[in-house]
Amino acid sequence: MCGIVGYNGSSNAAEILLEGLSKLEYRGYDSAGLAVRSGTNDVVIVKAKGRLRVLAEKTNDGKALKGTLGIGHTRWATHGEPSENNAHPHVSDDRNVVGVHNGIIENYQELKEKLLRHDYTFYSNTDTEVAIKLIDYYMKKYKEGPIDSIARAMTRIKGSYALAVIFKDYPEEFYVARKDSPMVIGIAEGASFIASDVPAILKHTRNVYYIGNQQIARIGKGTVEFFDIDREPVELQMEEVTWDAEAAEKGGFEHFMIKEIHEQPKAVKDTLNAFIKDGRIDLSEAGLSDEYIASINNVTIVACGSAYHVGLAGQYVIEKLVRIPVRVDLASEFRYRDPILNADDLVIVISQSGETADSLAALRLAKERGVSTLGIVNVVGSSIAREADHVFYTLAGPEIAVATTKAYSAQLAVMYGLAVQFAKVRGQIDEETYAQLIAEMETLPKKMERVLEDKERIQWFAAKYSNAKDMFFIGRGIDYAISMEGSLKMKEISYVHSEAYAAGELKHGTISLVEDGTLVVGVCTQNSLYEKTRSNMAEVKTRGAYLMGLTSYGNYAIEDTADFTVYIPRTSEYFATTLAIIPLQLLGYYLSVARGLNVDKPRNLAKSVTVE
Ligand code: G6P
Numbered sequence: 084m085c086g087i088v089g090y091n092g093s094s095n096a097a098e099i100l101l102e103g104l105s106k107l108e109y110r111g112y113d114s115a116g117l118a119v120r121s122g123t124n125d126v127v128i129v130k131a132k133g134r135l136r137v138l139a140e141k142t143n144d145g146k147a148l149k150g151t152l153g154i155g156h157t158r159w160a161t162h163g164e165p166s167e168n169n170a171h172p173h174v175s176d177d178r179n180v181v182g183v184h185n186g187i188i189e190n191y192q193e194l195k196e197k198l199l200r201h202d203y204t205f206y207s208n209t210d211t212e213v214a215i216k217l218i219d220y221y222m223k224k225y226k227e228g229p230i231d232s233i234a235r236a237m238t239r240i241k242g243s244y245a246l247a248v249i250f251k252d253y254p255e256e257f258y259v260a261r262k263d264s265p266m267v268i269g270i271a272e273g274a275s276f277i278a279s280d281v282p283a284i285l286k287h288t289r290n291v292y293y294i295g296n297q298q299i300a301r302i303g304k305g306t307v308e309f310f311d312i313d314r315e316p317v318e319l320q321m322e323e324v325t326w327d328a329e330a331a332e333k334g335g336f337e338h339f340m341i342k343e344i345h346e347q348p349k350a351v352k353d354t355l356n357a358f359i360k361d362g363r364i365d366l367s368e369a370g371l372s373d374e375y376i377a378s379i380n381n382v383t384i385v386a387c388g389s390a391y392h393v394g395l396a397g398q399y400v401i402e403k404l405v406r407i408p409v410r411v412d413l414a415s416e417f418r419y420r421d422p423i424l425n426a427d428d429l430v431i432v433i434s435q436s437g438e439t440a441d442s443l444a445a446l447r448l449a450k451e452r453g454v455s456t457l458g459i460v461n462v463v464g465s466s467i468a469r470e471a472d473h474v475f476y477t478l479a480g481p482e483i484a485v486a487t488t489k490a491y492s493a494q495l496a497v498m499y500g501l502a503v504q505f506a507k508v509r510g511q512i513d514e515e516t517y518a519q520l521i522a523e524m525e526t527l528p529k530k531m532e533r534v535l536e537d538k539e540r541i542q543w544f545a546a547k548y549s550n551a552k553d554m555f556f557i558g559r560g561i562d563y564a565i566s567m568e569g570s571l572k573m574k575e576i577s578y579v580h581s582e583a584y585a586a587g588e589l590k591h592g593t594i595s596l597v598e599d600g601t602l603v604v605g606v607c608t609q610n611s612l613y614e615k616t617r618s619n620m621a622e623v624k625t626r627g628a629y630l631m632g633l634t635s636y637g638n639y640a641i642e643d644t645a646d647f648t649v650y651i652p653r654t655s656e657y658f659a660t661t662l663a664i665i666p667l668q669l670l671g672y673y674l675s676v677a678r679g680l681n682v683d684k685p686r687n688l689a690k691s692v693t694v695e
Contacts, residue, residue, distance in 0.1 A: 085171070085185040086110035087266070088283050089154040089247045089257055091304050092274025096153035097145030101138070103276070103283035104157045106332060108135050109339070109483050110185075110279060111159025113464060114170035117142070118181045119150030123254045126181050130170040152257060154247040156183035159481055162191065163208030164464030172249075173212040175219035176203060179251045182218070184211040185279055186243035186264035194239060214240060218248065229258045233299050234314050237262070247277055260299045268292045270321070273305045281324055282332040289324040338682045340484035340576070344668050345535060348528035350489040351661065353478035354496040355524060362521060364504040369457065369475045371501075376508045379429045379455075382409045385417045385445040386433040387692070389491045389571060393433050393459075395564035396660045397498035404506040404657065414441035415695070417448070424454045431457045431501075435482060435490035436691035437465025444695075446470055459497050461490045475501075484683045485690045486575045488668050491568065492531075495661055499524055502657070523655045527662070530652040534665040537649070541666055544631065544647055545673030551602045554581040555623075556667075557589060558606035559616050565606050565660050569667030576685045577674040586619040599627035604667070607634040607641060608651070608659035620644050633663055 086107025090096045096119045104115060115138040116130035127148060131138040135157055142148050156171035163169035171183040188194070191210035194217055199205075203216050217239060222232035229250050243263035250258070259266060259277055269276040269284040269291045276284040281291065292307060294300055298317065299310045309317045336342035358364055366376075382401060384394035394411040401409045412422070414432070418441060424430070430449035434442045437460040446467055449456050458471030461479050468474045477493035503520045506512045512520070554573055556566035563585045570583035584593050586605070597603065605620040607613045613634070621644050624630050632645030635653045642648055651662040675682045 085159050086157040086279045086283070087154065087183045087185050087245055087247050087277070088156075088279075089259065089277035089302065090274070091152045091257060091302050092271075093151050093304070094274070095145065095148075096150050097142055097148035099145075099276075099287070100153050100155035101135070101142070101145045102286070103278055104135055104155050106282040107157055107279055109332065109481055111157050111481055113158055113160050113165030113462070114167065115155070115157045116170045116172050116183070117145070117148065117153060117155045118172040118183075118249060119148050119153035120249065120254065121150040121152070124150070126178065126249055126251070128172055128174065128181065130167050130172075132165055132167050132170065152249070152254070154181075154183050154249060154257060160463035161187055162210045164469065166464075169207045169209050171209075171211055173207065173209060173215045175216050179222065180215050180219040180248060182211070182215045182246055182248040184214055185245045186262075188214055188240055188244065189242035190240070210242075214244065214246065215248070222250075229253055230299055230301065230310050230314055233258060233260050234310070234312050237297065237299075237312055245279060256301050256303050258299065258301055259294065261294050262297050266294050268294055268300060268302065268307055270305060270307060275302045275305055275307060277302060280332070285324060290321050291324055292319050292321055295319070337676070338484065338672075340486060340488060340672055340682050343482055343484055343489045344665065344672065346480070347489045347492045347665065348531040348535075350477070350479040350493045351496045351531065352528040354493040355500070355527070357476070357478055358500045359521060359525065362518065364500050364507075364521065366500070366504055369473045371457070371473060373508045376505055378427060379505075380407060380427040381425065382407060382429050382431060383417075383422070383424070383449075384409065384411045384431045384433065385414045385442060385449075387414050387439050387441055389487045389568055390433040390435060390442070390494060392564055392568040392571065393491060393494040393498060394431070395567060396495060396561055397502065399561045399564060400498060400502045400657045401505065404502045404511060405509060406511055407505075407509075412445075414439065414445040418444045422448075424449060424452045426453060428454050429457060430454050431459060432467055432471060433459045433494050434465075434467050435461045435477075435479075435487055435494070437462045437467040438691050438693050440693050440695050443467055443470070459494055461493065482690075485685055485688050486572060486671070492661060492664070496524070496527070499658055520655060520657070524658060527654065527658060530654060530662055531665060533652050534662050537666075538669050541649065541669040542673045545670055546677050548602055549674055549677035551579050551674070553596065554579050554602045554604070555593065555597070556581065556583040556604045556606065557586040557616065557619060557623075559586045559612040560609050561656065561660055562586075562606040562608055562612065562616065562663075565608070565663045565667070566604070568664055569604065569606070569670070572668050572671035573674065575688060576671050576680065576682055577678060578680065578685075579674065586616045589619055590622065594623065594626065597623050597626045597628050601628045602631070603628040604631045604633060605645065606663060607632065607638065608663050609656050613638060617641060617644055633666060635659070
């Protein structure tokens with residue numbers, strides 16, 4: 084996920100582009116770049132690694148760059164690590180074509196080989212450079228104009244793209260093309276704007292066109308013409324944006340957190356698609372061969388915060404399915420524990436940001452000890468991704484809310500993939516079970532959508548209990564891991580004191596805190612433990628607790644004990660965390676909203692903790 088912008092008018096382009104990019108930084112923030120030109124002058128390109136402000140400083144907020152036409156980009160790395168070299172814009176060998184891109188070109192390797200055979204050279208690892216050079220190649224081969232060359236390239240490119248392209252010999256205009264990646268074109272008096280998302284142009288105009296799939300547009304100064312992939316002109320209807328800029332950035336949601344909660348089915352689907360191919364799990368991208376998987380004797384999972392809770396859920400799944408010992412440690416503890424590690428161990432470090440100081444230190448320690456390491460990371464090219472021996476990327480896209488939701492769910496999906504594949508390779512499950520588990524995994528995104536449809540009930544419940552002072556989450560096995568994450572969400576954003584307890588342990592201390600009206604959430608997704616947890620719920624109920632039950636459809640007898648019940652669709656017990664966590668995330672969210680708190684930026688917390 085990246086953000087692109089473009090401007091063609093009479094003001095200084097770079098300042099407008101930077102301002103537009105600042106509204107798109109949520110789409111990616113590992114590097115950024117601009118290309119501007121005035122008249123027939125050569126195109127000037129400036130790029131910078133890091134957040135957008137680095138590029139702004141480098142260009143004196145754009146004032147140092149002169150030109151009235153330009154394109155810009157903020158990057159979220161997919162192909163090639165974050166670096167100035169890989170940052171957009173990209174250029175053809177003779178600077179004939181300059182472009183920015185959002186999307187993924189799936190057949191870029193094949194196209195690259197073709198271009199290499201035609202003497203093109205490549206300076207970056209990006210798929211975008213390939214697309215730009217392919218357009219240049221067709222332009223030279225057929226001696227045609229921009230629309231024709233772009234159309235020819237589009238027929239060869241597989242994947243998704245929103246492209247904005249400047250051509251050396253066409254100084255008065257630039258061109259855009261789109262397939263399956265968003266792009267909006269805004270028109271004002273004497274000026275045109277393009278962007279990946281409406282907020283980036285709303286300051287300048289509310290008159291927009293949504294360019295269709297596989298269409299191309301020529302962007303003049305306040306004018307736009309559209310063409311289809313056969314290069315025939317097409318007419319599009321101009322639309323007026325009626326909503327305000329701030330709401331638009333959040334896609335109509337009130338906060339980033341609720342937007343990201345809703346993005347979870349997609350995050351899980353994209354992550355699963357990356358390793359499930361033709362009904363089988365393929366871990367080769369992370370470099371985990373069958374021989375290597377067969378040689379592992381112990382797994383240690385190290386992480387912080389919610390990523391640690393993914394490790395706890397993963398521990399149950401791996402141990403049950405693979406039958407090898409799994410230890411889960413907080414990174415801040417692991418690093419000072421002088422941990423006992425053996426040569427045939429695998430240390431898995433889970434981190435959304437890939438920059439958490441304790442997790443990074445734990446990774447380095449494991450490496451120093453000569454143990455093989457696997458990073459499960461969301462941010463491409465982050466420190467943990469670079470330093471781990473093997474990397475597995477979660478495809479959750481940039482996460483803005485401090486309290487993680489969609490990255491957590493994507494990390495869980497990776498844990499399932501590892502567990503099922505390890506079990507198969509090591510002969511713990513047969514072909515039929517393997518196929519069933521994979522098929523079940525693939526149903527999760529749809530089932531997650533069903534859970535989200537039920538959100539109003541949680542909202543109502545949260546509003547009713549917005550004055551809660553203490554809250555307890557109880558469960559056994561995987562349900563205990565779910566409880567820990569549910570409890571963390573609650574305290575992080577709602578500031579309600581909450582604790583997660585192993586349901587059977589409650590009577591050894593915590594139960595003394597239960598009094599009339601204390602809120603207790605009982606998580607019961609595991610069939611074999613259902614009755615046990617239910618009796619623990621009954622124990623707190625007799626002491627006055629108000630009980631929320633969380634279980635699968637069909638377990639209706641829970642209503643004899645719980646005062647309020649939330650049901651999730653049935654799934655394999657191994658994967659229940661993915662569904663059960665959603666109501667708990669929603670509970671934390673709606674309680675925070677009901678209490679009028681800063682949901683996306685809770686007090687005292689940071690998204691990425693790069694200090695000890
Ligand atoms: C912070 C965030 C948490 C996150 C934790 C670990 O505390 O607020 O949401 O789980 O860091 O972050 P990481 O980037 O390593 O997953």
